Amino acid sequence: MNVMADAWLDIGALEEIPLQGARVLKTPKGCVAVFRAADDHVFALDDRCPHKGGPLSEGIVHGHSVTCPLHNWVFDMTSGQAQGADEGRVATYAVRVQAGRVLLDSARLARS
Amino acid sequence: MGRRLVVIGAGMASGRMLEHLFETAPGAFAVTLFNGEPRGNYNRLMLSPVLSGEKTYTDIVTHDDDWYAAHGVTCRFGEHVTKIDRGRKVVISPGGETAYDKLVIATGSAPFIIPVPGKDLPGVVTYRDLEDTDAMIAASRPGAKAVVIGGGLLGLEAAAGMATRGAEVTVIHLMGHLMERQLDPAAGYLLQKDLERRGIKVHCKGATKAILGDGKVEAVLLEDGTVYPADLVCMAVGIRPETRIATDAHLEVSRGVVVNDQMQTSDPAIHALGECVEHDTQLFGLVAPLYDQAKVLARALVGDAAAFRPVQTATRLKVTGVDLLSAGDFAEGPGREDIVFRDPGRGIYKRLVIEGERLIGAVMYGDTADGAWFFSLIKDASDITDQRDTLIFGPGFAGGSKADPLAAVAALPPEAEICGCNGVCKGKIVQAIQGGARTLDMVRAQTKASSSCGTCTGLVEQIMAMTLGDAFSANANPPMCKCTDHPHEDVRRMIKTLGLKSIPAVMQEMGWKTVGGCASCRPALNYYLLSDWPTEYVDDRQNRFVNERNHANIQKDGTYSVVPRMWGGVTTPAELRAIADAADKYAVPMVKVTGGQRIDLLGVKKEDLPAIWADLNEAGMVSGHAYSKGLRTVKTCVGTEFCRFGTQDSTGLGIKLEKLLWGSWTPAKVKLGVSGCPRNCAEATCKDVGVVCVDSGYQISVAGAAGIDVKETELLCAVATEDEAMEVIAAFVQLYRENSRYLHRIYKWVAKVGLDWCKAQVVDDTANRRALCDRFMLSQSIYQKDPWAEEPKLRNDFAPLMDLSREAAE
Numbered sequence: 001m002n003v004m005a006d007a008w009l010d011i012g013a014l015e016e017i018p019l020q021g022a023r024v025l026k027t028p029k030g031c032v033a034v035f036r037a038a039d040d041h042v043f044a045l046d047d048r049c050p051h052k053g054g055p056l057s058e059g060i061v062h063g064h065s066v067t068c069p070l071h072n073w074v075f076d077m078t079s080g081q082a083q084g085a086d087e088g089r090v091a092t093y094a095v096r097v098q099a100g101r102v103l104l105d106s107a108r109l110a111r112s
Numbered sequence: 113m114g115r116r117l118v119v120i121g122a123g124m125a126s127g128r129m130l131e132h133l134f135e136t137a138p139g140a141f142a143v144t145l146f147n148g149e150p151r152g153n154y155n156r157l158m159l160s161p162v163l164s165g166e167k168t169y170t171d172i173v174t175h176d177d178d179w180y181a182a183h184g185v186t187c188r189f190g191e192h193v194t195k196i197d198r199g200r201k202v203v204i205s206p207g208g209e210t211a212y213d214k215l216v217i218a219t220g221s222a223p224f225i226i227p228v229p230g231k232d233l234p235g236v237v238t239y240r241d242l243e244d245t246d247a248m249i250a251a252s253r254p255g256a257k258a259v260v261i262g263g264g265l266l267g268l269e270a271a272a273g274m275a276t277r278g279a280e281v282t283v284i285h286l287m288g289h290l291m292e293r294q295l296d297p298a299a300g301y302l303l304q305k306d307l308e309r310r311g312i313k314v315h316c317k318g319a320t321k322a323i324l325g326d327g328k329v330e331a332v333l334l335e336d337g338t339v340y341p342a343d344l345v346c347m348a349v350g351i352r353p354e355t356r357i358a359t360d361a362h363l364e365v366s367r368g369v370v371v372n373d374q375m376q377t378s379d380p381a382i383h384a385l386g387e388c389v390e391h392d393t394q395l396f397g398l399v400a401p402l403y404d405q406a407k408v409l410a411r412a413l414v415g416d417a418a419a420f421r422p423v424q425t426a427t428r429l430k431v432t433g434v435d436l437l438s439a440g441d442f443a444e445g446p447g448r449e450d451i452v453f454r455d456p457g458r459g460i461y462k463r464l465v466i467e468g469e470r471l472i473g474a475v476m477y478g479d480t481a482d483g484a485w486f487f488s489l490i491k492d493a494s495d496i497t498d499q500r501d502t503l504i505f506g507p508g509f510a511g512g513s514k515a516d517p518l519a520a521v522a523a524l525p526p527e528a529e530i531c532g533c534n535g536v537c538k539g540k541i542v543q544a545i546q547g548g549a550r551t552l553d554m555v556r557a558q559t560k561a562s563s564s565c566g567t568c569t570g571l572v573e574q575i576m577a578m579t580l581g582d583a584f585s586a587n588a589n590p591p592m593c594k595c596t597d598h599p600h601e602d603v604r605r606m607i608k609t610l611g612l613k614s615i616p617a618v619m620q621e622m623g624w625k626t627v628g629g630c631a632s633c634r635p636a637l638n639y640y641l642l643s644d645w646p647t648e649y650v651d652d653r654q655n656r657f658v659n660e661r662n663h664a665n666i667q668k669d670g671t672y673s674v675v676p677r678m679w680g681g682v683t684t685p686a687e688l689r690a691i692a693d694a695a696d697k698y699a700v701p702m703v704k705v706t707g708g709q710r711i712d713l714l715g716v717k718k719e720d721l722p723a724i725w726a727d728l729n730e731a732g733m734v735s736g737h738a739y740s741k742g743l744r745t746v747k748t749c750v751g752t753e754f755c756r757f758g759t760q761d762s763t764g765l766g767i768k769l770e771k772l773l774w775g776s777w778t779p780a781k782v783k784l785g786v787s788g789c790p791r792n793c794a795e796a797t798c799k800d801v802g803v804v805c806v807d808s809g810y811q812i813s814v815a816g817a818a819g820i821d822v823k824e825t826e827l828l829c830a831v832a833t834e835d836e837a838m839e840v841i842a843a844f845v846q847l848y849r850e851n852s853r854y855l856h857r858i859y860k861w862v863a864k865v866g867l868d869w870c871k872a873q874v875v876d877d878t879a880n881r882r883a884l885c886d887r888f889m890l891s892q893s894i895y896q897k898d899p900w901a902e903e904p905k906l907r908n909d910f911a912p913l914m915d916l917s918r919e920a921a922e
Contacts, residue, residue, distance in 0.1 A: 012913045019288060020628075020654040023913035034913060038288070038297060038628055039444070055670040058658040060631040064444040067631030069658040069666060074631070078446040109916065 009106035014042065014097050022057040022066075027109050032093060033057035034102065035077055037064055043077035044095040044104055050088035117141035117413070118203055118210055120193045120357065121218035125386030125402040127153030127174055129216070132410030134183050140414055143185045144210055146203070149241055150190035152180065157399060159245050163273030169242060196361040198379055214381055214413055217358055217369060221351035221387040221397070226261070230323030236345045239270045244346075251344035254278030259332045259342040261320055263290040267348035268307070272434075274346075275312050282340045283307070284318040284332065286349075289616065294438040296627055298454075299461050299477040301616035306434050306459070315340075353388045353395060366390050373419035374412040375405055385409050394422060423491065437480040440490040441465065442473035444627060453504045456621040463627070464504055469495045471503070482506030521574040530575065531568045536561035541572060545579045552576070552589075569602060592853075593632040595624050600853035604640055613645050615655065631657075636854035639741065639777060643849050646891040659739035662910075663899040664721055667714065672721060674700075674713040675738035676728050677774065680748045680766035680786075681709030690731030698724050708745030708783060710736055719911045725900035734774075734898040741855070742777045743784075743845075746770040747795065751788030751805065760805035762788035765834055769803075772838055773845060775896035776888070779852040779861070782845065797825045800858040801841055806830075810837040814844060814870070815862040823859055826867055829875045843874040843884035850887075 017023045017036040024047055025032040031047035033056050041064060047057045054070030065083065067074050074083040080090040094105035117133075119126050122145055130143065145152070158172035180187050188207060195204040202209040223238035225231050237247045251258060252274040260271045263285030275281045283290075289300030290307075304314045319335040323345055331341045353368035364370040364378035368390030375383045375391075385405040387397060396402055401422050411418035442465045444450075453462040460478035464471055464486065470493050474486040485507045489496060496503055526539030536559050544558040555572060556562055562569045576584045589599040596603070603622060612618045615637050619629065629637070638655035653661045664672035676691065691711055695703050701715035716724055725735070737744060748766030752758035766786040773784075785796030786803040796802030798818040802825045804811045809832040813825035828844065831837050847870060852861035862870060874881045904910070 016908070016913060018654060018907070018909060020652075021909070023909055026912045026915040026917045028917050031912070037444075039292070041444075052668065053670075055666075058662070058666060058670075060634060060657065061654065062630050062634060063626065063628045064446075065630075070668065072631060076446055081446075 007105055007107050008096075008103040009109075010101050011104050012102055014040070014100050014102055017042070017102070020061045022059075022061065024055075024057050025104070029109065031055070031057070032104070032109075034095065034104070035061055035066060037061060037077070040097070042095050042097055042102055044093035045075070045077060045080055046091045048090070049073055049075075050082070050090060051086070056090065114140040114142055115213040116211055117143045117214045117216065118212040119143060119145045119216045119218060120203065121220055121386070121388075122147035122149070122151075122153045122189070123218055123220045123386055124153065124156055124174070124399060125220075125406050126216065126218035128403050128406035129218075129385060129409050130175075130183070130185070132407055133413060136410060136416075137414040138183075141214070143183070144188060144212075145180070145185050146188045146191055146193050146205060148190070148192045149243075151242070152176070152187060152189060154242070156241070159239070159242070160269040160273055162242075163245050163248055163270065164276040165249075165273075193357060196357060196382070198361055198382070201381065212381070214383065216409065216413075217377070217382065217384040217388060218386045219354040219357060219388045222354045223347065224350045224352060225347060226320060226349055228320055228322050230325060230329070231347075233323055233325045233329045234327070235325070235329030235343065236323060236347065239266050239346055239348045240351075248274055248344065248346060249277065252277035252279040255280065256343045257341050258282070258344045258346065259284060259340050260346045260348060261332070262348035262350070263287070263314065263316070264293065264348065264350070265291060267346070268303075270346045270348055271307070271312050272310070274344075275310055279344075280311070280313075282313040282315060282342075284315045284320060284334065284340070286317070286319055288316055290314065290316070294475075295436070295477075296442065296463065296475055297616040298620045298624075298627070299436070299438075299463070299475050301614065301620055302459055302461055302477045303434065303436060305617075351387065351397065353390065355388055358384065358388070366393075368395050373408075373421075375409040375420060376412065383409055383412065391420060391422065396422070435480045436477050437483040438473075438475045439483070439487045440471075440473035442475050448472070450627060451500075451504045452625060452627070454620060454623045456623065461620060462504055466496070466500070469497045471496050521571065522578055530571050531559075531561035534560040538575060541575050542579050545576055550580070550583070570597065592636060593630055595619075595626040595629050595633050596622060597625075598622055600636065603637070604644075604851070604853065607640050607644055613641065613648050615641065615652075635660075639779065639854050642777060642895070643891070646894050651895075660741070662718065662721065663735055663737075663739065663903055664716070665739040669715075671715045671717055673738070674716050674721070674724055674728075675706065675710050675736035676733035677736040677770075678710050678733075679770050680746055680763050682748075682763060682767065683711075687731060687733060690728060690733070694724050694727050697727065706738070706745075708738075709747050710738065710745060712738065722904035722910050725904065729898070729900055735900045737774065737899075740777065741780050742782065743770070743773040743775070744781050746773075746784040746786060747799070748786045749788050749793035751786075755788055757791060758788035758805070759807050760788060760810065762786045762794065762803070762805050765803065765805075765810070765837065766794075768834065769838060769841060772842060772892075775898075776845065776849070776892060777895060778845065778849055779854050780857045782848075782858065784841075798822065799825065801825075801844065803837060803841075809833065812837060812840055812844075815859040815867065817857065817859045819857075821859070826862075828867070828871060839881060839885055840874055842888045843881040844870065846884040846888035846891075847873050849891075850884075 011025055020038050022033045022035045025034055033045050033047035035043045047055050049056055049068040051073050052070055054068040056066055056068055058069045059066040064077050065074050066077055073086045075090055080092040082088040096103050153175040155172045155174050161167040191205050191207055193203045193205045202211045223240050237244045256279045258274045258279045258281045260267045260283045263283050271281045271283045289297045290303050307314055321335045322333045324331040324333055329342055329345050331339050333339050355365045355369050358369040359365045369377055369384040369388050371377055371384050371389045371391050375385050377384050386402050405420055408418045408420040447467055449466045451464040463475045465473035471489045476483055524538050528538045530536055530538050540559055541561050544555055549555045549558050562572045591597050592600045610621055612621055618637055634655040635657050641649040642651050658666050664674055666672055695713055698716055698720050700713045704712045706712050746766040746769050748763045751762030753763055782800045784801045785794040785799040787794040787796040788805050796804055798816040802813050811830045813827045816825035817823040848858055
């Protein structure tokens with residue numbers, strides 16, 4: 001069976017992700033953090049801070065940014081870019097919500 | 113006579129389309145108009161004023177019988193079209209078959225009915241047409257109880273209308289704030305406040321479980337167990353395009369009936385417009401684009417070139433006395449910047465969203481006078497670079513010179529009132545400053561200005577800057593974070609004096625500069641609110657740092673440590689066996705004894721937390737809160753039970769103190785020690801609160817430290833009995849909870865307020881001590897619970913949302 005045949009992968013209901021929180025999607029290439037902002041926008045980023053590998057999914061979500069729980073690096077969730085003085089970028093995944101379901105572009109998850 | 117045009121649905125869009133058609137090509141078509149409702153076109157948008165009694169049905173009729181007659185429209189009102197036969201080009205209705213050359217589907221939308229038990233009970237209505245409106249009017253007798261499910265545009269208009277007629281209305285809304293699609297949380301908060309002032313109760317984050325009643329509606333039951341009695345329930349949770357007839361005719365239907373730029377469906381003889389269509393994957397619910405569609409379709413029907421292009425639309429809530437407008441795209445995004453203006457005193461909030469050189473969105477509350485101007489800037493995509501500094505003040509300031517903040521204050525006359533709470537005018541403040549008051553605290557002490565609610569602090573500082581010039585350095589006390597100009601102390605004081613009970617309330621009333629705060633202010637505000645309003649504020653774990661959200665300490669590799677509570681550091685063989693079994697079962701990489709006399713299981717995976725907690729719960733253990741800004745541990749020595757030097761039962765007192773204090777949230781962690789004699793084996797004199805037992809009783813000392821700073825405790829008082837010791841300590845901890853800034857340990861807080869002040873509050877003033885104790889116990893009645901037992905019941909997000917790692921490995 002290959003779940004990744006479809007580019008848009010249904011990873012769950014929007015309601016399963018807490019508002020201003022995140023859930024994790026485990027993949028063979030590591031974890032992807034799927035965030036839900038206060039305005040119901042959804043974002044998907046590698047769940048790994050480029051600084052010391054902190055799990056971004058456990059960070060505090062504010063606006064469309066997330067703060068890494070280990071050393072407070074702040075990332076723009078749309079671009080994955082570190083904000084302020086810190087330099088670094090987290091890979092992002094295209095993600096959208098349709099009829100209450102969260103769909104993630106799984107093309108990048110497939111094993112190369 | 114011309115060709116035959118059949119229109120299904122007499123809504124606002126089709127009415128407008130017919131007007132255009134008769135203007136551009138009179139006599140081109142013989143029109144037959146079907147409508148399910150037993151009446152013709154009326155202005156559905158005006159149902160709200162009809163509901164509130166400001167208008168009647170006849171006021172809102174847009175086309176009357178004479179108009180239909182004058183244009184030769186055959187009216188088939190009250191008659192549903194049941195089928196379209198595309199092959200023979202006829203529509204079928206109870207009155208027979210009607211042939212068409214061109215057909216227009218304008219069936220509009222149907223309300224969502226949430227599928228809960230009781231949804232079909234008499235007394236449950238939606239809010240779409242005149243029948244619904246009449247039902248609500250009939251039910252809105254003074255004193256009647258109405259529940260509106262849905263806090264969006266329509267639901268709030270229904271609620272306000274029924275409230276105007278005297279009904280007691282409750283709005284239940286699933287989301288965290290009202291009108292979340294049009295408003296951000298701050299504006300949603302202002303709206304809620306306004307509605308509550310009109311006597312409408314608002315229940316956000318409320319999920320409807322069932323509608324109760326025997327033969328008719330009697331009450332609404334929510335998932336959280338709340339029950340609202342109701343004589344009428346209005347469901348206004350949303351609408352969906354009414355597409356059934358198009359689907360049955362095998363036209364292309366996605367979410368709505370799919371049309372091209374000429375409003376043509378997949379059948380060239382059939383057009384559609386209004387809320388039932390989908391154009392370029394978009395649906396339409398506001399009237400402006402529908403009128404544009406009407407114009408395009410009227411031309412398309414007579415063969416003229418025209419194309420529909422959706423444009424930006426603004427939303428306005430039609431509730432008398434509530435001034436609210438949102439336009440464009442106001443979500444946050446990369447490269448987008450906010451300009452926020454808040455005037456807490458007048459309840460005004462404005463937010464502009466800028467992308468590059470353009471204004472792309474606006475939310476306004478309380479003052480929408482400039483709405484049209486902003487809206488035109490959005491629509492025209494005007495370059496606003498030059499006006500950016502004054503943009504938020506509207507066209508009156510457009511292009512004006514940069515405002516000097518001090519100029520406005522300098523222009524005030526000496527008798528202008530600065531501090532409304534204490535009636536202090538500008539002249540008096542200037543006098544005090546010239547008389548030697550060089551700091552804000554000195555001005556406060558001498559004039560009382562800004563010493564109550566604090567909203568005028570900024571003004572007072574500006575007067576100081578103006579009077580002292582360079583000699584004044586504002587904000588000796590820095591703001592709590594980049595989101596605000598207020599230091600922690602101001603925020604705490606205003607939460608109390610203004611009675612602010614939610615994070616959006618604080619952010620609005622205190623002029624937060626960001627939307628949603630940051631990782632620094634949100635946990636602090638969450639603590640201040642739960643500490644000051646224990647029975648009213650609802651703790652939100654998303655405002656908390658990871659350790660408190662997951663009730664375990666995150667380690668550098670993303671695993672967690674688990675520490676069971678050992679009251680006073682005492683354990684049993686049975687507990688030790690259970691801990692050992694858990695360590696084996698979950699392959700815990702390290703088991704370590706902590707400095708606070710506990711056992712730490714390090715390296716537990718997040719998804720295993722609920723299971724290991726359940727196992728330890730089973731053995732009678734609860735969370736040790738080793739991760740919290742709260743009561744951590746009470747370290748004890750063995751005291752008189754076994755020690756030959758002990759003077760009192762220090763172990764027993766330690767256990768009692770821990771049972772009293774556990775579960776409480778505090779500004780920073782709190783550690784206690786109880787030593788049975790002055791040899792001090794429990795190291796009580798470097799703790800936040802330490803008790804040293806002596807022959808005559810108990811010496812309570814506070815404000816020690818053994819971290820970055822090392823500091824010996826200072827004596828608070830000596831008491832004779834255990835009961836007194838417990839009361840003093842609970843009162844002292846509560847004093848700290850109510851007054852310290854977030855993340856300050858007790859020793860830092862005491863250094864600021866002074867030990868003498870603490871003594872006066874909890875030692876000398878016994879009535880105050882008891883009051884502090886009572887407030888502490890009230891808070892404990894809510895917050896003293898074991899998260900290991902509670903949390904897994906409340907949430908399911910410990911496990912991954914989905915695990916693809918195994919499937920891919922196959």
